[in-house]
Amino acid sequence: MEQTGSDRLKTALLLLAVAGLVIGLAFYLADQARIANLVWIAGVVPALASLVIEILRSLSRGEVGLDIVAALSMTAALAFGETLAAAVVAVMYSGGTFLESFAEGRARREMHALLSRVPRTATRHRDNGLEDIPIDEIAPGDRLLIRQGDVVPVDGTLASETGFVDTSALTGESLPVRLMRGAEAMSGATNAGEAFDLTALRPAKDSTYAGIVRLVAEAQASKAPMSRLADKWSLGFLAVTVSIAFAAWWFTGDPIRAVAVLVVATPCPLILAVPVALVAGLSRAAHFGVLIKGAGPLETMARIHTLILDKTGTLTDGRPKIVSIACYGDTSEQDILRMAAALDQASKHPVAQAVVAAAKAEGLRLPVPSEVVELPGEGVVGRVDGRSVIVGGDGFVAGRVGRVSGDASGMAAGSVLVAVAIDGQMAGHLVMSDPLRDGAGAMLNGLRREGVRRILLATGDRADVAERVTEGLGLDGVRAGLTPDQKVLLVLSERKRGPVMMVGDGVNDAPALSAADVGVAMGARGAAASAEAADVVLLVDHIDRLGSGIEIAHAARRIAVESVVVGIGLSVVGMIAAAYGYLSPVEGALLQEVIDVAVILNALRALRISPSDALRV
Numbered sequence: 001m002e003q004t005g006s007d008r009l010k011t012a013l014l015l016l017a018v019a020g021l022v023i024g025l026a027f028y029l030a031d032q033a034r035i036a037n038l039v040w041i042a043g044v045v046p047a048l049a050s051l052v053i054e055i056l057r058s059l060s061r062g063e064v065g066l067d068i069v070a071a072l073s074m075t076a077a078l079a080f081g082e083t084l085a086a087a088v089v090a091v092m093y094s095g096g097t098f099l100e101s102f103a104e105g106r107a108r109r110e111m112h113a114l115l116s117r118v119p120r121t122a123t124r125h126r127d128n129g130l131e132d133i134p135i136d137e138i139a140p141g142d143r144l145l146i147r148q149g150d151v152v153p154v155d156g157t158l159a160s161e162t163g164f165v166d167t168s169a170l171t172g173e174s175l176p177v178r179l180m181r182g183a184e185a186m187s188g189a190t191n192a193g194e195a196f197d198l199t200a201l202r203p204a205k206d207s208t209y210a211g212i213v214r215l216v217a218e219a220q221a222s223k224a225p226m227s228r229l230a231d232k233w234s235l236g237f238l239a240v241t242v243s244i245a246f247a248a249w250w251f252t253g254d255p256i257r258a259v260a261v262l263v264v265a266t267p268c269p270l271i272l273a274v275p276v277a278l279v280a281g282l283s284r285a286a287h288f289g290v291l292i293k294g295a296g297p298l299e300t301m302a303r304i305h306t307l308i309l310d311k312t313g314t315l316t317d318g319r320p321k322i323v324s325i326a327c328y329g330d331t332s333e334q335d336i337l338r339m340a341a342a343l344d345q346a347s348k349h350p351v352a353q354a355v356v357a358a359a360k361a362e363g364l365r366l367p368v369p370s371e372v373v374e375l376p377g378e379g380v381v382g383r384v385d386g387r388s389v390i391v392g393g394d395g396f397v398a399g400r401v402g403r404v405s406g407d408a409s410g411m412a413a414g415s416v417l418v419a420v421a422i423d424g425q426m427a428g429h430l431v432m433s434d435p436l437r438d439g440a441g442a443m444l445n446g447l448r449r450e451g452v453r454r455i456l457l458a459t460g461d462r463a464d465v466a467e468r469v470t471e472g473l474g475l476d477g478v479r480a481g482l483t484p485d486q487k488v489l490l491v492l493s494e495r496k497r498g499p500v501m502m503v504g505d506g507v508n509d510a511p512a513l514s515a516a517d518v519g520v521a522m523g524a525r526g527a528a529a530s531a532e533a534a535d536v537v538l539l540v541d542h543i544d545r546l547g548s549g550i551e552i553a554h555a556a557r558r559i560a561v562e563s564v565v566v567g568i569g570l571s572v573v574g575m576i577a578a579a580y581g582y583l584s585p586v587e588g589a590l591l592q593e594v595i596d597v598a599v600i601l602n603a604l605r606a607l608r609i610s611p612s613d614a615l616r617v
Contacts, residue, residue, distance in 0.1 A: 281556025
């Protein structure tokens with residue numbers, strides 16, 4: 001994993017501090033006390049200098065952290081000649097910052113493919129031929145060829161008679177959309193049918209996808225930074241430490257006692273225990289397929305007030321499935337499915353492939369079709385086992401064979417009808433929809449038990465579809481027909497109530513994921529843009545793992561707080577002992593090491609966190 005400049009600096013500071021402590025001890029044991037002191041000072045100064053710079057930066061932002069106590073203890077120890085104690089503190093402090101950096105680096109991995117969906121080139125008609133050009137060279141009015149499977153590079157209007165595009169990554173519409181000549185196609189959509197021509201409306205930098213990328217950048221820039229759990233204890237602990245150290249010096253006149261108090265007070269239980277517990281929590285979450293990009297998001301997951309869910313590919317599976325088959329006449333459901341799937345083997349249309357997959361799942365034998373003619377975006381005509389078969393949209397098939405009384409053409413909103421005609425007669429309809437994921441309802445109930453008070457649906461899909469799909473889930477609200485910027489506004493408005501988690505999988509969700517306190521992406525099948533913008537990525541295609549991640553976050557944070565409370569309690573006892581002269585600075589540093597070991601062992605309990613079956617479904 002590639003390290004950042006900050007990571008490399010923290011690693012170097014830890015190595016210098018450890019080397020200074022070990023080499024200094026070697027010289028000290030060889031009766032070279034003067035050289036040992038110089039070596040210890042050399043190991044402390046880089047860590048102290050880096051610490052002072054970080055403190056000044058924090059103060060400039062109006063933040064007061066526990067780093068001040070560590071800086072005071074190192075400075076006082078050096079000032080009064082307690083160089084060994086200063087070296088021990090430097091190792092403890094640099095070790096804590098290294099662990100914190102490790103937590104971030106370990107979790108993020110290589111996730112810098114924000115624009116992986118965007119094509120780098122486009123195919124343009126020019127002088128009765130075709131040429132490949134960079135998308136930056138596309139000008140309004142250019143005629144482009146969009147092949148099957150290509151991502152539309154710029155916004156434009158359809159120049160062919162028809163086109164079939166998959167806009168699920170942009171709008172949340174789960175099923176492909178048929179466009180007619182003159183209709184506008186958005187950049188970022190995928191050609192799900194035959195090749196078509198597109199007349200560019202605007203340059204790539206001004207198109208829909210580029211606008212979404214800008215929204216992501218703006219949302220990330222406006223997002224409030226996540227505070228470290230340890231810093232919430234900083235002011236109180238700092239006040240107690242300074243008061244005890246000042247009192248020890250004031251009443252005894254011995255500055256060494258104050259130094260001993262400061263050394264014992266070095267907040268290593270906070271600096272060490274918190275990142276250890278959180279790194280363990282990150283590791284445990286990854287074991288269940290939940291990649292959390294750092295300790296900050298893990299802490300915040302434990303405080304989520306509102307959950308906002310996208311629909312397509314998140315709350316629903318994102319792939320159409322047959323929910324029922326309407327039969328007319330003597331043809332059975334199984335025969336309708338078999339005939340339709342056999343003919344659809346010749347089509348690459350997503351709905352056709354879903355029909356074929358359903359038939360294979362039923363174990364049906366599918367004969368090879370013949371005399372197949374496909375009208376892109378309309379349907380397929382051919383012969384199966386010597387019989388004439390037509391499969392396609394309800395209007396397409398009914399226009400060729402007529403309707404039958406009481407057919408399913410008036411099905412509820414949110415369903416897609418695939419009509420099937422056999423030997424010139426309407427035989428039936430395959431009723432398809434994008435169903436809820438298995439266990440979605442149980443998962444939402446489990447999240448409410450984990451403290452999530454408000455659950456909303458935010459989708460670019462139609463309101464009637466969204467309400468039908470989520471019926472009975474007990475959501476606190478459904479927001480439909482939303483554009484990417486409207487999703488951002490929804491997140492920002494909900495943040496006034498408390499921390500917000502947003503879950504999505506499409507390009508259109510990326511800005512909202514960035515704006516949320518915690519953004520969660522469905523990484524198994526979701527867009528790279530959403531995975532990049534998110535703080536958490538579900539590596540497996542199971543929404544129920546979200547519950548596991550939140551439960552792990554709660555447990556890891558609880559263990560971290562327990563370690564902090566116990567560590568601070570022991571440190572306060574040690575400070576009082578040092579103030580009464582029972583501990584020298586070096587002894588105080590060693591006592592602090594013992595406390596560190598105890599709290600770290602306690603923090604490592606986070607490696608054994610096991611989510612309950614109720615949330616894992």
